[in-house]
Amino acid sequence: TVIAPDRERSTIGHALTLRKPLRVKKVKINGNFWGFSLDGTPADCVIIGLLEIMKDEKPELIVSGINRGPNLGDDIFYSGTVSAAVEGAMRNVPSLAVSIAGFDDFKFETAALFTKKIAANLMKNNLIPNLVLNINFPNIDYEEIKGVETTRHGKRVYQDEVKIIHDPQGTTHYWLGGELPEGNIEPDTDFEAIYNNKVSITPLSLDLTNYQMIPKVKDLIKKWNYT
Structure with a gap:
């Protein structure tokens, strides 16, 4: 449906x-x-x-997408596609967020065929209710795909700009824009997989707690003065 x-x-x-x-x-x-x-x-x-x-x-699996554009690195915090998959997982339905890592002439058939195979393989196993997989496809033909990588999210480099526009009535407007974002191609990241014409699959967690920072924050709080 x-x-x-x-x-x-x-x-x-x-x-x-x-x-x-x-x-x-x-x-x-x-x-x-x-x-x-x-x-x-x-x-x-x-x-x-x-x-x-x-x-x-109730569906056994939710597929969100196919999104016209990448959801790599920090993109996930802005993405409606990823958020829909997260919403499904929050309601105990395994979910996939599917995106094409391109900006024009989108190869929907590639992403659709591959997603169908990924879903079929997942359905053969016991699905984890709160599973979220962020899947990005290189924007190429199916036969050009070089493989599938399990990845971590890399670092997105945004090139944001704010343009100021004045309308005839003298009201100031602000237009958010800028050049297309880039990404750091580091080992085991989604950016590296896409750069190498591979499908990137990144498991997401609904728990955003930074566990490594908990001891440091505890020590910091002890030093705070509340008087």
């Missing part, structure tokens, strides 16, 4: 729609039922899907 936002929702993260009602519409292509569109966020789609549309037939 397909449940998707009815418009572009890039970089919307894990936003939920809590202050207005959501509208769900059935979508037909060439007269055939295709799925549902929702005037909300990717995470909204997961919640509406699990709690209403598919409440009597």
Whole structure:
């Protein structure tokens, strides 16, 4: 069952729609039922899907995507695609976030065929309820894929700019933009896998605790003066 936002929702993260009602519409292509569109966020789609549309037939696996563009490194903190997968895992449904690491002429067939095989292999095993896999595909033809790597997230290098625009009424507007982001190609990272034309699969954790920092923060707090 397909449940998707009815418009572009890039970089919307894990936003939920809590202050207005959501509208769900059935979508037909060439007269055939295709799925549902929702005037909300990717995470909204997961919640509406699990709690209403598919409440009597809970899915065994959620696939979020295919996203037109990469979700590498720090991108995951902005990504609606990844956030939808995280929402699924939070509700105990194993989830995949699928993205194409390109910016034009997207090779959807490559990502779709490979994702289908990944899903089939996962279904043969006992799925972990809170599993989240962030999967990025190089933007190339299927036969050019050089392999699959289990990776860690690398470091994204953003080149953000703020442009100031003045409208005829004299109001100042700010436009966020900049050059396309880059990434550090380091060993075992998602950036390295994509650079080598390999599929990157990064397991994500719902626990964002920095355990290495706990002792340091404890020592720091002991030194604080609250008087």
